[in-house]
Amino acid sequence: MVQSHHASPPHPSWFSPPASLQARFNPTMPPATPPCSPLPRHGSAHVAPSVLPQLPPPRPATIMVHPQAPPPGPAVVRPAVPHSRQARSARPRPRGDVRRAAVAAGARARGLPGPPPPSPNPLMILGRMRGAGIARADTGTTRKHIFFSFFLDEETTAGSSVWPQAAFFPPVLGTDLWDLFPSCCETPAVMQGPRPVVLSGPSGAGKSTLLKKLFKDYENVFGFSVSHTTRQPRPGEVNGKDYHFVTREEMQKEIDAGEFIEHAEFSGNMYGTSKGAVQAVQAQNQICVLDVDIQGVKNIKKTELRPIYISVQPPSIEILEKRLRDRKTETEESLQKRLTAARVDLELSKEPGLFDLVIINDDLEKAYSELKEVLLEEIKKTEESRKS
Numbered sequence: 001m002v003q004s005h006h007a008s009p010p011h012p013s014w015f016s017p018p019a020s021l022q023a024r025f026n027p028t029m030p031p032a033t034p035p036c037s038p039l040p041r042h043g044s045a046h047v048a049p050s051v052l053p054q055l056p057p058p059r060p061a062t063i064m065v066h067p068q069a070p071p072p073g074p075a076v077v078r079p080a081v082p083h084s085r086q087a088r089s090a091r092p093r094p095r096g097d098v099r100r101a102a103v104a105a106g107a108r109a110r111g112l113p114g115p116p117p118p119s120p121n122p123l124m125i126l127g128r129m130r131g132a133g134i135a136r137a138d139t140g141t142t143r144k145h146i147f148f149s150f151f152l153d154e155e156t157t158a159g160s161s162v163w164p165q166a167a168f169f170p171p172v173l174g175t176d177l178w179d180l181f182p183s184c185c186e187t188p189a190v191m192q193g194p195r196p197v198v199l200s201g202p203s204g205a206g207k208s209t210l211l212k213k214l215f216k217d218y219e220n221v222f223g224f225s226v227s228h229t230t231r232q233p234r235p236g237e238v239n240g241k242d243y244h245f246v247t248r249e250e251m252q253k254e255i256d257a258g259e260f261i262e263h264a265e266f267s268g269n270m271y272g273t274s275k276g277a278v279q280a281v282q283a284q285n286q287i288c289v290l291d292v293d294i295q296g297v298k299n300i301k302k303t304e305l306r307p308i309y310i311s312v313q314p315p316s317i318e319i320l321e322k323r324l325r326d327r328k329t330e331t332e333e334s335l336q337k338r339l340t341a342a343r344v345d346l347e348l349s350k351e352p353g354l355f356d357l358v359i360i361n362d363d364l365e366k367a368y369s370e371l372k373e374v375l376l377e378e379i380k381k382t383e384e385s386r387k388s
């Protein structure tokens with residue numbers, strides 16, 4: 001249930017806007033063009049105070065576009081609801097309990113502090129054009145006056161002031177309302193469900209080998225976050241399962257579109273974790289496992305993912321080299337690059353607190369039980385939640 005934090009008056013059409021609006025605001029059918037010409041995204045300097053209307057007391061207004069309340073539950077992914085052609089390609093949009101994903105991905109990513117404070121401030125409708133409104137919002141946060149456009153019910157006129165009762169807004173002017181206006185959304189936990197797991201460590205240390213065992217023993221409990229990479233597939237690797245194999249151009253485009261949680265250059269190739277890859281696993285209520293290099297670890301630390309960080313390390317560089325050679329996946333050149341990266345990795349991994357656990361993968365069975373032990377609690381929780 002979406003509840004604004006302030007005491008906004010109830011509104012009968014909260015979850016059931018008029019049919020005309022429902023048709024117009026069908027989230028699968030966004031308008032072909034943005035509803036308004038570009039507006040400043042924020043900054044009160046763009047509107048002189050004199051043009052702000054004298055406001056009558058606020059009233060509740062339906063400015064939502066989602067025809068019904070999003071059901072509670074973990075965020076799931078559905079295809080993009082783009083408002084621009086560029087965004088149309090692959091931008092995953094959160095659905096389900098959109099606020100959870102939205103505030104996590106939006107407000108927090110933008111540096112807004114923890115739970116948004118209740119906002120006693122109504123939206124001030126500066127203008128409207130057909131179904132779209134342009135409002136000035138006081139977010140109740142440090143980001144004071146924010147200007148944005150949105151879809152508006154028919155009764156709300158320019159010059160009025162309304163309580164925001166927004167549940168789900170389409171991206172307008174390249175941004176989403178929940179990014180800007182968290183105060184009208186429920187304060188979510190970042191991402192509900194089991195804690196993700198980041199497995200890192202030098203190439204050849206045995207991450208995939210350990211993961212294979214884990215996925216076999218706990219089928220359905222774990223889900224692999226399928227990364228993107230620009231490297232060539234190895235024999236037996238399946239596109240979409242082991243990696244999304246893409247070109248540099250494709251990957252860069254998606255990075256520029258903000259689709260990635262993290263990305264890095266490793267041994268001459270690009271690697272990255274897309275938001276969609278993690279959301280797809282979390283939507284299944286599985287423990288999301290990410291296999292990333294040390295740069296990925298550092299970048300994920302800056303996000304709200306809060307995984308368990310595990311480093312898998314070889315007993316020595318010599319043994320690592322032997323394992324990589326025996327694996328027969330590398331040319332001499334790429335092998336040398338990986339060994340160089342491994343030395344850096346092992347050095348950086350010494351940073352106190354960077355990993356929750358370091359596993360020295362000498363004996364595979366021993367390494368595997370250490371891995372299982374640290375994950376036991378999450379495994380149990382996930383299995384329990386399956387039963388209930």
Ligand SMILES: Nc1ncnc2c1ncn2[C@@H]1O[C@H](COP(=O)(O)OP(=O)(O)OP(=O)(O)O)[C@@H](O)[C@H]1O
Pocket residue numbers: 201202203204205206207208209210323324326327361362363364365
């Ligand atoms: N404990 C072990 N003892 C001996 N060989 C091992 C051990 N663990 C893994 N190996 C072997 O080492 C090689 C590298 O392992 P693996 O491919 O799992 O490494 P990785 O960390 O996933 O590498 P990358 O990051 O390049 O994907 C494989 O051929 C694997 O069979």
Ligand SMILES: Nc1nc2c(ncn2[C@@H]2O[C@H](COP(=O)(O)O)[C@@H](O)[C@H]2O)c(=O)[nH]1
Pocket residue numbers: 200201202203227228231262263264266271272273291292293294295296297
């Ligand atoms: N930062 C990221 N690193 C990743 C990702 N996916 C894999 N990796 C790391 O790359 C190297 C090489 O992998 P390989 O499959 O070519 O042997 C290895 O250390 C992986 O952990 C990612 O999405 N982001």
